[in-house]
Amino acid sequence: MITDNVAERDFFTDTTLVQEPHPWVEALRAQGPLVREHHHNSIVLTGYDEVQDVYSRPEDFSNVVCVGGPLGGVPFTPQGDDICAAIEANRDKFVFSEHFITFDGEAxxxxxALLTKLLTFKRLKANEAFMDSYAGELIEAFAARRSCELVSEFSQPLATMVIADLLGVPEEDREELRAKVLPAPGGADQGEGAVFVDPLAVFTEVFTDYLKDRRAHPRDDLLTELVNSRLPDGSDPGIDTMVRLACFLFIGGQDTSAKLLASAVRILAERPGIQQALRADRNLIGNFIEETLRFESPTMNDFRLARRTTTVGGVEVKAGTIITLSLTGANRDPDYFENPNEFDMNRPKVRDHLxxxxxxxxxLGAPLARLEARTGLNRLLDAFPVIEIDEEHHGPAGARHYNYLPSYILRGLEDLYLRFP
Ligand code: HEM
Structure with missing residues (x-):
């Protein structure tokens, strides 16, 4: 239990805090909805209204730091009350600047728009059959043992293979690609001089080959549609852009989706009443997933850069300030969610989380993430009449211990050992 002056600790490098983020978030909330943390000079927002406000004002807040956050930094000294021109002049010096998630405005x-056209309901429906049968295959591999380590044996491989199938990665290549997946950026264990390794870079070559191949030999898959997409003015975005988008899709949703599923299973294994309710009425799974997303947000923090001097929640924010949007904080804001620290899948605003x-x-992947979690949960509930936490690994009820990824961006279990008596 963290009991010291927790608000003064450095969330971005202190790996004990990421194991247990709520005391830090609540200590900051107690100081107000906007608090400057002094280690990296970022303003942290923990209030629902303030986070939502920043998300809805792209003209005031740039996405250019959304992956790097305070440790990625600003590659110039911000001056004055409007740094829009300086951001554009230095855009390529920000970390992950080649990925479209960091772009602003028209770009x-x-x-x-290229991706929105691809992630259609029809594609998702086609992907669902694979998702269901692959989840079944993974379960078969550990069912007889009556136990498993869920992250490595189920949630992570399911997330990787589902997105590989959705894109149209050839079956024979999927295992090899899975082995190359690197941890997402945001390692709190990397310390002050964090080196930002782009986890997408190792896939550039193979996705370039796929896209060139699809251009020459079209198939009925997402990669073919992507390589034949055109920008609104009819021009070809070019192979490099397509490759980056394909790599982003391949990696973007894997970690978060796998973490959502593992958190959901931990909650239902810890709470037999909830497990019973879900078994009795599978229609409740939808709300259960939404409440898991609120309660254990897989993305803990998101980031923005103030382009102009402006105000948030009535407080002045100077141009050049990196804003940390605490989704963990917003999703447990007592001014928005009643009894926010209680897991209640029947709460009225269950879908309002951020x-x-x-x-x-x-x-853009929310429908896929939801479908994947639903399919995984349904398959596990079908296969095992009881799902329990393995006490040998996590300790007895009331004294459990879990290992979370040492990341200041993502919240996710490193492992989850289960028993199926
Ligand atoms: C539980 C799973 C997931 C969570 C919690 C999650 C969370 C997020 C968040 C918080 C953002 C906003 C980033 C920002 O505004 O700076 C985002 C953006 C995005 N996500 Fe997800 N995501 C999940 C799954 C997925 C999946 C499965 C895919 C791919 C199929 C995906 C693709 C994307 C893309 C492409 C964007 C960028 C959108 C843009 O910049 O216009 N996500 N995600």
Whole structure:
């Protein structure tokens, strides 16, 4: 239990805090909805209204730091009350600047439009059959043992293979690609001089080959549609842009989706009443997933850069300030959610959480993530009449211990050992 003056600790490098983020978030909330943390000089927002406000004002807040956050920094000294021109002049010096999630305005809109057209209901429906049968295959591998380590044996491989199938990665290549997946950026264990390794870079070559191949030999898959997409003015975005988008899709949703599923299973294994309710009425799974997203937001923090001196919640924010949007904080804001620290899948505003962000950059993969979680949960509930936490690994009820990824961006279990008596 963290009991010291927790608000003064450095959330971005202190790996004990990311194991247990709520005391830090609540200590900051107690000081107000906007609090400057002094280690990296970022303003942290923990209030629902304030986070939503920033998400809805792209003209005042740039996405250019949304992955790097305070540790990625600003590659110039901000001066004056409007740094829009300086951001554009230095855009390519920000970390992850080649990925469209960090773009703003028109450049962002046209790239996002390319992906929106691809992630259709029809594609998702086609992907669902694979999702269901692959979840079944994964369960078969550990069912006889009556136990498993869920992250490595179920949630992570399911997330990787589902997105590989959705894109149209050839079956024979999928295992090899899965082995290359690197941890997402945001390692709190990297310390002050964090080196930002782009986890997408190792896939550039193979996705370039796929896209070139699809151009020459079209198939009925998302990669073919992507390589044949055109910008609104009819021009070809070019192979490099397509490759980056394909890599982003391949990696973007894997970690978060796998973490959502593992958190959901931990909650139902810890709470037999909830497990019973879900078994009795599978229609409740939808709300259960939404409440899991609120309660254990897989993305803990998102980031924006103030382009202009402006105000948030009545407080002045100087141009050049990196804003940390605490989704963990917003999703447990007592002014918005009644009894926010209680897991209540029947709460009235169960779908209002900000786990998928909001506004022009809101998550494009949310329907896929929801479907994947629902399919995984249904398959596990079908296969095992009882799902329990393995006490040998996590300790007895009331004295459990879990290992969370040492990340200041994502919240996710490193492992989850289960028993199926
Ligand atoms: C539980 C799972 C997921 C969570 C919690 C999540 C969370 C988020 C959040 C918070 C953002 C907003 C980033 C920002 O505004 O700075 C985002 C954006 C995005 N997500 Fe997800 N995501 C999940 C799954 C997925 C999946 C499965 C995919 C891909 C199929 C995906 C693709 C994207 C894309 C492409 C964007 C960028 C949108 C833009 O900048 O216009 N996500 N996600």
């Amino acid at each position: 962002h809109r046209v790239h996002r 786990a998928f962000g909001r506004g022009p950059h809101g998550c």
